[in-house]
Amino acid sequence: MRGARLALWGGFALVLALLPLGWRNDYYLSLLNFIGIHTILVVGLNLLMGYAGQISLGHAAFFGVGAYTSGILTATYGVNPWLALVAGLALAAGLAFLIGVPALKLRGYYLAMATLGFGVIVYIFFVQAQRFTGGPSGLSGIPALSLPGFTFHTPLRLYGLIWTATLGILALSAGLVDSRLGRALRALHDSEVAAESLGIHTQRLKLLIFVWSALYASLAGSLYAHTLNFVAPSSFDIMFSIKLVTMVVVGGMASIWGSLLGAGVLTVLPELLVVFHDFEVVLFGAILMVVMIFLPRGLVRGLLDLWEYRHFRRESGGVSG
């Protein structure tokens, strides 16, 4: 089991390393870079939705906090980009903590509402605070990330950076789910009451996961800012938050690899089908509704469950489960 899993990770890393060799097309590489950035965002949201059973309808705002903190600090104030990235992480975590503490004390819808309100306020701030953010037309001149003697400014170099980060985040998340904390998370996922009766502090756990997912979003935002060298408010609106939720829903709840799949499919589809663009909003809405009505664990996960169920039924001679 452990060997198989290691092989899976190794194979994935190998594919990632070999991809650019056969595919040295800047457009494809940029597309892959965006898939990586979206994957980081979606894994975090997936942990929150899949394990804590909570939803953030303002994840684009944490993404934006990372992107704008990096952008403003480096482009306007000339701060070292790596320091700016850390500042973004700190700010995103602080904001998530501020929202999470009161909202997670209450059951049910409160985090969804609070993040929604937060998302709108942050978006309005990006548009209105022209002195800092450049207003609706955005902030340009964000430098590339660099190491001594090496600048990440071509799609290929960025590919190396972004996918190293993405692979790290995927591994970290898988490790988290497998740890003691992860077992508590799964207990929380299965039954909040049962988890509490086992002595798991569910409220603190949910808060931790929420802050954790905000950190991922901020990291993705900083990478995004240094990849495009430009940020504008329209990338961080409610619709983007909803797209991220759709990616989680397509990939399946509580699934690390599903996050990669959901981010991949919904980043590539609009690029592949030009017609998709006009129908994008309709399609995202339809996917959200249809999947959640029929397969509330998410598309891929739900289909796998259905298949397993059929398979199991056939093997055990038609006894329904």
Place this chain on the structure above:
Amino acid sequence: MPSEIFGAVLQYLISGLTNGAIYALIALGFGIIFNATHIINFAQGEFVMLGALCAISLYQVFPSLPAAFLGSTLLVTLLGLLFERLALRPVKDRSPLTLIIITVGGAVLLKGLAMLWWGKEAYNLPPFTGATPLHLGPATILPQNLWVLGVAALLVAGLEAFFRLTLTGKAMRACAYNPVAARLVGIPAMRMVQLSFGLSAALGAAGGILIAPLTLGVYDMGTMLGLKGFSAAILGGLGSSLGGVLGGLLLGVAESLASGLISSGYRDAVAFFILLVVLFVRPQGLLGGRT
């Protein structure tokens, strides 16, 4: 000088109360569905948009405002009933997460379909009775402002009468208090849930039609209106009808005063700032019971 300030404040109050009345109608819609099902219907704002745009289209075909008002409200009510039947009743996993995602998906889908049908341009609906401003001391008031306030008040009063005086209304309240007991005494709970969706769709549509002559009708107007109506509902206390009205009016006035006296750019942020403060300080809202 003080009289000038008084005039300006009065003017902000008028526009604040007008918007607030619309928020109140939307907030009531959220409350009715919440009471019946404990669902937050994030598609509520889209009913408002559809109300406005359907009325505008109907008016273009048959230029009679009362007919457009009634026809559009009827259409959107049917849509609300359909939404409950097709998107929410078949759901087996009734966790908040699933239900939130479904109504958010519904909102996005309706908005997208409206964009395909009506395009991205804004449409005009003529005011109900002329556009000659009336003078109210140092401020002016449009006849449409009065229509909004009057019809909204009438709708709220009618709704209250429905819940207090009719058998169906009482049955709906019984379901809200205790669905199991209500079912035991023979109230068809499922019918009541469906009715709640029809009612709040109708309220939303009416709000959209009332405000359309003042703000134009666009495919994406529903998102902001819905979210503000929702903030109003939380401010007043989700599920309390008096709270919804109070929350809506307070929010409208706060927003209008803040945008007039402080900065108009942050106008839309006021509602959400209030939402966050209420969630942190008094999550049950001004008039809500303990949650």
